Amino acid sequence: MDEDSVRGGDSHLKTCVVLGGRGFTGRSLVSRLLRLGNWTVRVADSGHTLHLDASDSVLEDALSSGRASYHSVDVRDKPQIVKATEGSYVVFYMGATDLPSHDYFDCYKVIVQGTRNVISACRESGVRNLIYNSSADVVFDGSQPIRDGDESLRRPLKFQSMLTDFKAQAESLIKFANNRDGLLTCALRSSIVFGPGDTEFVPFLVNLAKSGYAKFIIGSSENMSDFTYSENVCHAHICAAEALDSNMEFVAGKDFFITNLKPVRFWDFVSHIVEGLGYPRPSIKLPVRLVLFVFSLLKWTHEKEGLGSNYDTAHQYALLASSTRTFNCNAAKKHLGYTPVVTLEDGIASTLQWFSRDLEKFDDTIIQSTADQLLGCGKVADLLLWRNEKKTFLSFLFLNLFYYWFFFSGNTFTSSAAQLLFIFAVALYGVAFVPSKIFGFQVKKIPPWRFEISESAVRDLSRDIVVVWNQGVRGFKSLSIGGDWIKFFKIAGSLYLLKLIVSRSLAAFLFTVMSFSFTAFFIYEQYELELYHLARIFIECLTVLKRMVIPVSGASSKPMFM
Template structure:
């Protein structure tokens, strides 16, 4: 058993605090007067009031050291969905989360806030204003979603007020913002290679994109409302900008804001989706011989061509959630933060 240290209400740990969301969360926590312990496989910045612990998520002893003296843990660590690495997803999202829960129990952590994903209910078909009452996807269409479902179940089932551990899961969707290493850089790289000319489907599908500051706000609200008598204990909550937008409209705004042309030509959704499945099957067959990874996966095509937006009604009612930054302002701030990615930069 780990030696217990009297926890401070203003001392917390952020697991995955060197990542995109994690770093924004750490910065906001420090701004609010918290002393933060960051646990990550890498350290990529320094900040007053922040202690870094570098280690593997499955290393219990390393986690125990990082969590000592804290009462609140944010678990944001997860590989990028784009990696499509089943073993890595299982190690981090499932085995790593089991280790996190064990460490929380041994240290005596009072609150555990998980960064989950709205995609845990997504099967590639339309979701319009979906609530948290939707069932988990029975046939998830990528390994990331499959493991995030198991991760969320582990954390919510660990909620036990009698034993002193309270848990909650935050389900953001389409996170974007300054320092995002995925969405904007990949979008620009694709445009520079002349491959952002096509719209998958008719282009009318509405989706959620969520500015990172609003996701951080949702996490902190959840932590502050997580008490024994709170209705949020052991439950998941959607956190979005609450402003559904056409998927290709959002992409076009970002591209044009950086000086690139918006996509114009339409491709039939069913044709592209069928092609994505064939390419995925081919990659599986060839996996022993080559590292071939298709650009278009079934999940990416589904996200680009279907409706998927979610209701924040429960977060508004139980936590008083309200987006702090509008979608228009979020896009503006994001575009302005990437001057080096502008056309002809």
């Protein structure tokens, strides 16, 4: 059903309620309903007051003209729902927003019990149609791929996420309430909704990219998925509202899959989003079982410690990212008259444009890496972190020449230093007689002030020497008093290690340090976040294993007889 046919359905205004109208898809639906021109919209949400921003210009105009109103509604409070829905023709229940994801009892009251309250309130206030914004997740548990799945798919016996289980229960309540006290219901199952203002999927990808995890591909990267642009979800809701009247027999009490009708590789879609926001595209493949095991282990650890975690979301993402999940929307096309109004390509472009505005304010912000801070954020850091590849390469080349000169030329260290100073003095003296131009090339002279040291530099150097000296004196005083065993082992261990290095091979040690400096810091800066998170996961896994081993060993140490 196209937009023109929806607009021409009735000449008079019909009243609707968008319950959850300040959520991601709720805001899009409110805006679309108001642009159609034949609806009076009641925006209902959990916020006590309505806060408008630049994207709410259509709603702002409608509020001033009386075509829209705002109602503060807590779905756990049935009288509030009755008051907001009384006299309305249709209720679009977009689902609860701002859920406390770590409090499952509260989530149950909002999602499941809240849906019961919505149904009861709609029947009490005489609402004609109730359309529930469900999710394709209610038929997916990750155990089997879904290829061109339709509405005949059965719900899994067990879900990986408790929130998905609650949503499936809410959908069942909606369908079961159909044709009771004149209330007609249906549910729309959209698959991976994205768009401007997205609060779940795209922000999750952005957070992954910021943390460095977006570089990893879970699985083979060949799995296909269906995505749905938010404007198409809103269009499907309006089509369903019209179809419940004109095609009630095939719509009421039913559920319908809603997608963009264009399955794509999951990782191609993620790459478009991540690259479009300026982050590296995913490239490193990880085994699915390994990722799921780590997530399960971390979730178990946090639950044992009584801490909240977002590993349910991460686990669900891992399943989506590694499984084929495509759906057949023929039922929605035939009975609702649904076809996408925005293509997948245009939807991605609009989404990137919207999220890029939020990222622009960080473009001019200089963020110093840990490697940069360790190296002093100065010229040494610029060289070792390859900020200027030409200067870094020349520095590395000169250091290698010096290394060869002092350790492999066959001379002693003193004679090598004397020969180097002699060559430098001859070269410096000879440059004075070289013409300013040779074959058209400009010869730069070294000005005398290049060899001068400013008084401030000498003072700073002297101050640094004094600080280091005083720190050493305080350290030796602490040793002479005794008692600080940690400091003793640090100093004694460092001195002994230096003794071993010098006594074995100073040349090998210096070569190792030089090679390490020009490679390790650069690699560490490039993969700092990945290394940090991998180290954290490794430490948490060791902690889990330790807790599993210690109780056993403790139990075995108890006496067998009392």
